[in-house]
Amino acid sequence: MTATPGISPDIGRIRTFVAVRRAARPARRAAFSLALPLVGFLLAAFVAPILYLLVTAVDNPETRSVLPQTLTALEGWDGSSTPEEPVFAALAADLRAAQESSTAALVGKRLNYEIAGMRSKVLAAARMVAAMEAGPYRDTFLEKDGLWAAPETWSVIRRNGAELTPFYLLAAVDLKQSATGGLESVAPDQAIFLAVLGRTLLVAGMVTAFTLILGYPVAWVLTIAPKGVAAVMLLMVLLPLWTSLLVRTTAWVVLLQSDGVINAILMGLHLTSEKVQLIFTRIGTVTAMTHIQLPFTILPIWSVMRSIPATQLRAARSLGAGPVSAFWRIYAPQTLPGVVAGCLMTFILSLGYYITPALVGGPQDQMVSNFISTYINRDLNWGLAAALGVVLLVVTMAIYGLFLRLVGADKIRLG
Amino acid sequence: MWLPSYATPAERLMRVLVVAFAAAILLFLIAPIFIIVPLSFSQDPFFTLPVREYSLRWYEDLFGNPRWLDAMLNSALAAVLTTILATTLGTLAALGIARPDFPARRVVMALLISPMIVPVVIVAVGSYLFFGQFGLTNTRAGLVLAHTALATPFVVITVTATLSTYDTNLTRAAHSLGASGASAFFRVTLPMILPGVISGAIFAFATSFDEVVVALFLTAAEQRTLPVQMFSGIRDQINPTIMAAATMLLALSVCLFAALALLTRKRG
Numbered sequence: 001m002t003a004t005p006g007i008s009p010d011i012g013r014i015r016t017f018v019a020v021r022r023a024a025r026p027a028r029r030a031a032f033s034l035a036l037p038l039v040g041f042l043l044a045a046f047v048a049p050i051l052y053l054l055v056t057a058v059d060n061p062e063t064r065s066v067l068p069q070t071l072t073a074l075e076g077w078d079g080s081s082t083p084e085e086p087v088f089a090a091l092a093a094d095l096r097a098a099q100e101s102s103t104a105a106l107v108g109k110r111l112n113y114e115i116a117g118m119r120s121k122v123l124a125a126a127r128m129v130a131a132m133e134a135g136p137y138r139d140t141f142l143e144k145d146g147l148w149a150a151p152e153t154w155s156v157i158r159r160n161g162a163e164l165t166p167f168y169l170l171a172a173v174d175l176k177q178s179a180t181g182g183l184e185s186v187a188p189d190q191a192i193f194l195a196v197l198g199r200t201l202l203v204a205g206m207v208t209a210f211t212l213i214l215g216y217p218v219a220w221v222l223t224i225a226p227k228g229v230a231a232v233m234l235l236m237v238l239l240p241l242w243t244s245l246l247v248r249t250t251a252w253v254v255l256l257q258s259d260g261v262i263n264a265i266l267m268g269l270h271l272t273s274e275k276v277q278l279i280f281t282r283i284g285t286v287t288a289m290t291h292i293q294l295p296f297t298i299l300p301i302w303s304v305m306r307s308i309p310a311t312q313l314r315a316a317r318s319l320g321a322g323p324v325s326a327f328w329r330i331y332a333p334q335t336l337p338g339v340v341a342g343c344l345m346t347f348i349l350s351l352g353y354y355i356t357p358a359l360v361g362g363p364q365d366q367m368v369s370n371f372i373s374t375y376i377n378r379d380l381n382w383g384l385a386a387a388l389g390v391v392l393l394v395v396t397m398a399i400y401g402l403f404l405r406l407v408g409a410d411k412i413r414l415g
Numbered sequence: 416m417w418l419p420s421y422a423t424p425a426e427r428l429m430r431v432l433v434v435a436f437a438a439a440i441l442l443f444l445i446a447p448i449f450i451i452v453p454l455s456f457s458q459d460p461f462f463t464l465p466v467r468e469y470s471l472r473w474y475e476d477l478f479g480n481p482r483w484l485d486a487m488l489n490s491a492l493a494a495v496l497t498t499i500l501a502t503t504l505g506t507l508a509a510l511g512i513a514r515p516d517f518p519a520r521r522v523v524m525a526l527l528i529s530p531m532i533v534p535v536v537i538v539a540v541g542s543y544l545f546f547g548q549f550g551l552t553n554t555r556a557g558l559v560l561a562h563t564a565l566a567t568p569f570v571v572i573t574v575t576a577t578l579s580t581y582d583t584n585l586t587r588a589a590h591s592l593g594a595s596g597a598s599a600f601f602r603v604t605l606p607m608i609l610p611g612v613i614s615g616a617i618f619a620f621a622t623s624f625d626e627v628v629v630a631l632f633l634t635a636a637e638q639r640t641l642p643v644q645m646f647s648g649i650r651d652q653i654n655p656t657i658m659a660a661a662t663m664l665l666a667l668s669v670c671l672f673a674a675l676a677l678l679t680r681k682r683g
Contacts (some may be wrong), residue, residue, distance in 0.1 A: 019629065024516055028663075031518070035511035035527075037521060038527065040507035042564060045499055045560045045561065046530055050538070052545040053541040062561075217440070220437075242671065244665075245643065246625065246627050247451070248448060249659045254451065259461060261463070263452060294444055318620060323429070352533075355628065355646070359646075369535075373536060391532070393533065396533065400532045408521075412528060
């Protein structure tokens with residue numbers, strides 16, 4: 001775009017604007033350079049690990065690295081019949097090398113995710129090939145196991161020659177690729193992750209609702225209490241926030257035990273004649289989480305309530321509103337920003353709970369985080385752990401986005 | 416101000432009920448935490464109240480057992496290093512963000528706060544896989560790096576809040592009187608915002624000292640921290656030494672909280 005000076009007042013204003021922006025550039029640069037070390041640090045020590053997790057969720061190195069010759073030989077395969085001798089010879093060569101470098105288990109484990117029982121069959125084939133002097137291999141393989149005759153086996157191997165795989169991400173939402181390349185649900189006995197995600201959302205929702213119901217009156221009483229009383233009350237809200245999450249969880253483990261304090265109280269009051277199972281239950285988990293999250297919901301609501309002038313309710317009453325109507329029509333709507341801020345924060349934080357469900361919950365109360373940890377530590381299935389992490393991250397970030405839109409990052413206060 | 420004069424009897428009753436309810440909730444907030452204190456002084460290895468006989472045997476185990484001592488030392492070391500790093504980085508960033516010319520403030524702020532938001536398991540697993548590439552898993556350096564990332568939002572928030580009440584004319588006055596940038600910062604700005612910086616440092620220390628999940632993934636036996644030692648203890652067979660450790664952590668929290676309360680009182 002070319003502009004002639006003085007032709008239009010608009011262009012003049014744009015030029016002034018550009019000039020002002022340019023003049024402010026050194027100041028902006030100076031301001032940003034102060035934040036640069038932290039931004040750089042977070043990109044390296046926080047964002048990069050998360051990106052690495054995303055890559056791990058789609059990374060697919062096993063088949064490519066262990067069966068390279070097989071994949072090359074499979075390029076000419078028609079996809080519907082049992083491959084010919086060259087493919088089997090290539091597989092034999094790959095497996096012989098894998099047997100020597102002990103990498104057969106690697107590819108066996110990877111293929112086993114898609115074809116049950118594949119791990120032991122790959123290992124058996126590798127041992128068989130290592131014992132053979134020379135081919136032909138096709139008939140030997142087919143004799144050893146009918147699996148090697150099935151075109152599905154070979155299409156799974158061929159598909160996993162790709163550098164990236166959607167397998168883990170699909171598995172994290174109970175889907176898989178069908179033989180024809182479309183999407184289908186996994187077998188019902190393996191379809192557990194949507195249920196786990198649903199449970200995580202449900203528990204987070206319950207905790208959010210309970211903290212609101214229990215916390216809203218506390219926030220209100222904080223605003224009407226005399227100064228000294230309010231200070232003590234605030235202390236009682238802030239101190240738990242300051243106490244280590246692990247300490248609070250430990251306290252609940254002790255309280256909820258079948259020989260624990262709560263059962264003793266219940267039996268002492270004759271509310272129950274026998275011990276109630278509280279630890280390793282949903283009730284226990286939600287109670288402990290509600291306890292831990294309460295301050296996060298109370299504080300934003302309180303800070304909004306504080307700014308509502310008491311005269312407004314009096315005005316509403318003098319204009320003829322009853323106490324209920326004055327509360328619902330004048331007071332409650334004005335506290336909404338605090339309610340939204342507190343509830344969204346509690347919901348976001350509840351989604352990521354790991355320690356409390358692990359220690360207080362039973363097998364049916366484990367959340368997405370707990371499954372991620374299990375797949376990393378016990379099953380060594382990093383791809384699936386990473387994919388579950390992606391699902392959890394996407395859900396959390398969506399709600400964080402909502403929080404940023406409705407509340408704003410600069411509104412977060414610590415007590 | 417407890418009750419307006421025009422309140423109806425029903426309203427008065429309602430208000431009494433709400434206040435009673437709030438009192439019960441506050442009790443619910445505080446009581447479970449302090450239940451661990453008497454239990455840690457119990458002679459018996461199980462957790463029933465009232466305590467039949469008091470003793471210090473679990474504290475003797477805590478302070479006599481090298482596993483627990485090492486864990487406490489590791490936690491303290493990681494927390495101090497994290498505090499130094501996080502406070503420096505966070506304060507610098509807050510100083511930049513508080514300037515009126517800061518570009519793309521919303522985006523940068525959203526990034527700087529996000530370590531508080533991202534589920535800690537994701538940070539832990541991501542660091543475990545990523546740091547593994549550089550041999551940083553099972554090292555103190557890796558733990559400190561991850562903890563610093565988690566702690567910086569607290570420093571940024573507290574220092575930004577303090578800076579919002581700081582009069583930037585003071586910096587200008589210092590410059591006009593001949594102070595260099597560094598001299599103006601250390602002799603004028605820093606003393607003024609020090610309460611906020613120290614609050615941030617306290618938050619950073621507590622974040623690292625209490626953190627379990629990242630430490631679970633990033634430490635081996637040699638760097639094992641106190642919370643990790645407690646966590647594995649609770650998982651296997653909960654023993655009263657954990658109660659003693661939890662009581663110590665609680666005492667530390669109360670001290671840090673008191674320090675913070677004193678700081679904010681001075682500032683306000």
